[in-house]
Amino acid sequence: MRLSRPTPAQSRGTVWRLDEHAFVVEPFGPLTRARRDEITAEGERMLRVMHPDTPYDIRFGAVRR
Numbered sequence: 174m175r176l177s178r179p180t181p182a183q184s185r186g187t188v189w190r191l192d193e194h195a196f197v198v199e200p201f202g203p204l205t206r207a208r209r210d211e212i213t214a215e216g217e218r219m220l221r222v223m224h225p226d227t228p229y230d231i232r233f234g235a236v237r238r
Contacts, residue, residue: 187212188236196220196229199236209233 186201196216204212216231 189216191229194229196231197234198231199234201236204233 188199188201190197190199198212198216213231220227220229220231
């Protein structure tokens with residue numbers, strides 16, 4: 174499932190998608206450790222609101238072109 178509206182992370186050069194048991198972040202370029210931590214924290218906050226009783230892994234992948 175793709176998110177229907179852009180998230181703050183999408184405007185910063187990433188695509189987020191929710192798979193069956195994983196929240197996948199695909200950056201358009203390299204991320205610093207600090208930026209990766211910020212995106213992970215934002216994803217965790219969003220998952221707590223959208224799916225409070227469902228465990229998800231947060232994974233980073235590459236954008237497919």
